[in-house]
Amino acid sequence: MTERTMRGLLRSAAICVPLLALFPSLAWAQQPQQSQAISADLVVKRGADRVTNGTIVYANVADCGGDPEDPDYRGTATTQGTASVGSIYEFSVTYTSNVPVVEAWLGVGENEDCSTVANRTIPSANVTQRVCTPLGVISSNTREPVFKIPARQIFNQEGRAAETFPDGRPSWFQCDDVSGSPRYTVYILALPSATQMNTGEPVMQIARANLRASFSPFTRRPEAPTDVSGVNGENRLEVNFKAPASSVPLTEFRAYFDNGTGGSVTPTPTPTDDAGGAGSLDGGLMDASTASGGDSGASTGGDTPLACGSGRLENHGVPPENQTGIVRTSASDSKTAVLTDLTNIPVGTSVAAAAVSIDPAGNESRLSDAICIDRVITNGFLDECKAAGEGDCGLHSCSLDPTSKGSLLSAALFMLALAALIRRRGHA
Amino acid sequence: MRVALGVLFAVSALCFASSAAARAPDSFDEDYHPPVVVESDQWFAFELRTGPYRPGTSESFQRVYTDDRGWMLNVELDITVYHVPYVGQLNIAGGFGWANFKAKAFGESGTREGEETEMTLFPLHALGVLRVDALARNTVVPITFAGKLGYEWTRYKLETGGVSDGSGFRPGLRWGAQAAFELDFFDRGTARRLDEDWGVNHNFVLFEYYGSEASGTGDRTYTIGVGTQF
Numbered sequence: 001m002t003e004r005t006m007r008g009l010l011r012s013a014a015i016c017v018p019l020l021a022l023f024p025s026l027a028w029a030q031q032p033q034q035s036q037a038i039s040a041d042l043v044v045k046r047g048a049d050r051v052t053n054g055t056i057v058y059a060n061v062a063d064c065g066g067d068p069e070d071p072d073y074r075g076t077a078t079t080q081g082t083a084s085v086g087s088i089y090e091f092s093v094t095y096t097s098n099v100p101v102v103e104a105w106l107g108v109g110e111n112e113d114c115s116t117v118a119n120r121t122i123p124s125a126n127v128t129q130r131v132c133t134p135l136g137v138i139s140s141n142t143r144e145p146v147f148k149i150p151a152r153q154i155f156n157q158e159g160r161a162a163e164t165f166p167d168g169r170p171s172w173f174q175c176d177d178v179s180g181s182p183r184y185t186v187y188i189l190a191l192p193s194a195t196q197m198n199t200g201e202p203v204m205q206i207a208r209a210n211l212r213a214s215f216s217p218f219t220r221r222p223e224a225p226t227d228v229s230g231v232n233g234e235n236r237l238e239v240n241f242k243a244p245a246s247s248v249p250l251t252e253f254r255a256y257f258d259n260g261t262g263g264s265v266t267p268t269p270t271p272t273d274d275a276g277g278a279g280s281l282d283g284g285l286m287d288a289s290t291a292s293g294g295d296s297g298a299s300t301g302g303d304t305p306l307a308c309g310s311g312r313l314e315n316h317g318v319p320p321e322n323q324t325g326i327v328r329t330s331a332s333d334s335k336t337a338v339l340t341d342l343t344n345i346p347v348g349t350s351v352a353a354a355a356v357s358i359d360p361a362g363n364e365s366r367l368s369d370a371i372c373i374d375r376v377i378t379n380g381f382l383d384e385c386k387a388a389g390e391g392d393c394g395l396h397s398c399s400l401d402p403t404s405k406g407s408l409l410s411a412a413l414f415m416l417a418l419a420a421l422i423r424r425r426g427h428a
Numbered sequence: 429m430r431v432a433l434g435v436l437f438a439v440s441a442l443c444f445a446s447s448a449a450a451r452a453p454d455s456f457d458e459d460y461h462p463p464v465v466v467e468s469d470q471w472f473a474f475e476l477r478t479g480p481y482r483p484g485t486s487e488s489f490q491r492v493y494t495d496d497r498g499w500m501l502n503v504e505l506d507i508t509v510y511h512v513p514y515v516g517q518l519n520i521a522g523g524f525g526w527a528n529f530k531a532k533a534f535g536e537s538g539t540r541e542g543e544e545t546e547m548t549l550f551p552l553h554a555l556g557v558l559r560v561d562a563l564a565r566n567t568v569v570p571i572t573f574a575g576k577l578g579y580e581w582t583r584y585k586l587e588t589g590g591v592s593d594g595s596g597f598r599p600g601l602r603w604g605a606q607a608a609f610e611l612d613f614f615d616r617g618t619a620r621r622l623d624e625d626w627g628v629n630h631n632f633v634l635f636e637y638y639g640s641e642a643s644g645t646g647d648r649t650y651t652i653g654v655g656t657q658f
Contacts, residue, residue, distance in 0.1 A: 231542030232535075235589030238542065340590065378533035380545035380588030385488040393486035394644030395584060395594065 042188060042211040045090040046151075089154065091147040093188055093211060101191035102145040104135040106154060106184065114187040115212075135186065147188070154184055154215065184215040222246055224316065224365040225253060225335065225355040230373035234347065237339045237373045241355045243331065244365070252358040255337030256367070257325035258311035259344065259351045308350035308372035319356045319364045331357075345375050470629045470657055473506035473519065473559065477636065477653030481527050483549060483584075483645040492534075492545060498527040500549075502651060506557050514566075519557040521576065526550055533588050543589040549645055553580040553602045564630075570613035572632065576604035582645040600642030608632040608655065630657045 091104065105114035112131050113119055119131035135153065138145040188211040223244030231238035239255045306313055313320070325345075327337035337355060345351055354370040385393040481500035483489065504523030511517055529547040532540035555578030563569050580602035586593035611631045612619035622628040632655050640646040 233541060233543030233589045234533075235543065235591040338590075376541060377536050378541050378543045378545070378588060379535070380533050380586065380593050381488065381492045381547055382586055382593045383588075384492050384534065385486060388486075388488045388491070390486045390488050392594075392644075393488055394484055395586075395596065395598065 041094045043092040044213045089149050095143050098141050098143045099190045100141050101139045103137045103189045104147045105187040106133040186213045222357050222359045222365045224368040228368045230371045232374040232376050234378040239337045239353045241335050248359050250331045250357045251360050253329050255327045255355045257339050257351050257353045306370035308352040311352040313352040313354045313370040315370050316366045350374050468623050471508045473657045475504045475655035477502040477651040479651030493529045493531045496529045500527040516560040521555040521557045524552045545588040548585045551582040554578050570610040572608045574606040580640050582642050598642040598645045602640050604636050604638030606636040608634040628658045
């Protein structure tokens, strides 16, 4: 190597080294390394609905294999098996640059941390069960991978069914009462290459690129609203109620109105055994009120159906799917649901009404006390004027109704003209 | 000791010497400082008022809304068109208001039901205003007067159970007589600074007796409020 060549190399190094120091990402861009600085956002949806962008999402009883029509969510909810109903959870990630491989893993409980290599590794050739469960892999070197995972694959652990379980755990269906403590965590991990899939290989050490969504299933029905009362009317029917004391957040209330003509669905009365309290529930999923030892509501009517005209709603029954009218109201609003579409409710008839509360997972409480509300003729101010022989109390006679817009316009023009006059005087 | 006495004497002499420079004025004229007159534009006035209101003269209103006298809220903006020498200002004024009356509707049996029947008024008015402030400008009595005359258009809305029973406009004569107490009286220095810094000439509290002659929505009543001239 000549002296001239050496000098050229040194000059090149003198130029390139500072440049590389200034732009380290250029040097690392070609080959993902453990210190690659990418970040990502995770969006979780349940079906078409965005659940949350945080760490906690909620699972409803259907996702957990339970039967939403079951008055107490009893039945299959705590048995191992395949849920026939449930949602699709969609995990959408947006990285700041392409990632060769993205994997989804499931950890159950607090001890199954899938961000550790050990928990993703099959221990030995004889033991195929590992701590965490692989849910899926996307190896298309994408920046925006999307995982669509059936709820039952998360909650019923279908992923484990293909593997053996040397520890002999009797059931992996743990979708019972864990409200408030996330039980299931889906980890979205970025990997450097496809050759390392599913083998417990080290994950790229990119703290912000490894994402998790924790699920906190609610498998108890929330408490039903209390102190239900109704307001009769001609143009609107109101149900007023109070929010129940609840250990889980409530997101919505819903009032059902039934005059007997609106659709199917007054459910067949189902005898329940609330008197037995928690002991009668066979360890299954339960109504929150019965779990605490019986009904705490004000109703003394038990589950007696309340008939109003031809409509009927059960006290504390399962919420019907379809009624004459359903009114939703946000949990932050005043606890009043107003039915204004009275097309199918003739004046002079009665409507049965009751309210339910709804938790973040969409679980409905049992019905509140049902009440009867009457659609009656009401007389407003003008009606009273006419009834008293005062005509329209001076309101419509000589009214400017037909030309009201013109009247308003003329007033506006008058004001405008005066303003112009003042402006002119000001300039003068 | 002699040094100390000397210092004390010197200090005392200085004190007496300084006070000796002040003396009482020889005459009243010498002590009088005429007020600084600052020319300040005054072309507008704004009033915010509220008071009881019972529209119309029907007995049905009394039966339905019983003792509801609403609260008629009103705002008004006056624009001066002519400064009348030694009297005050001749203004034109525009304003609007709001009042709402609400009660349970009657059922067929004559008893109150849960549904509510409402009457809402939005009066708009255009007035000529003669504001007389000669007393406040030329004496120590901080009271001004105003006479108002013009026209009012009141938009009314009737609803029962959230469903409209009717709406429209009711026109009619509008008049008013106002007395106002200027707050400058309490602290003329602050009032002057308000004028210099913000262009606010006077602030006042007011009492006004007024009438709206629109049929069905009119009333003769009083209102109280605050106002400012700028």
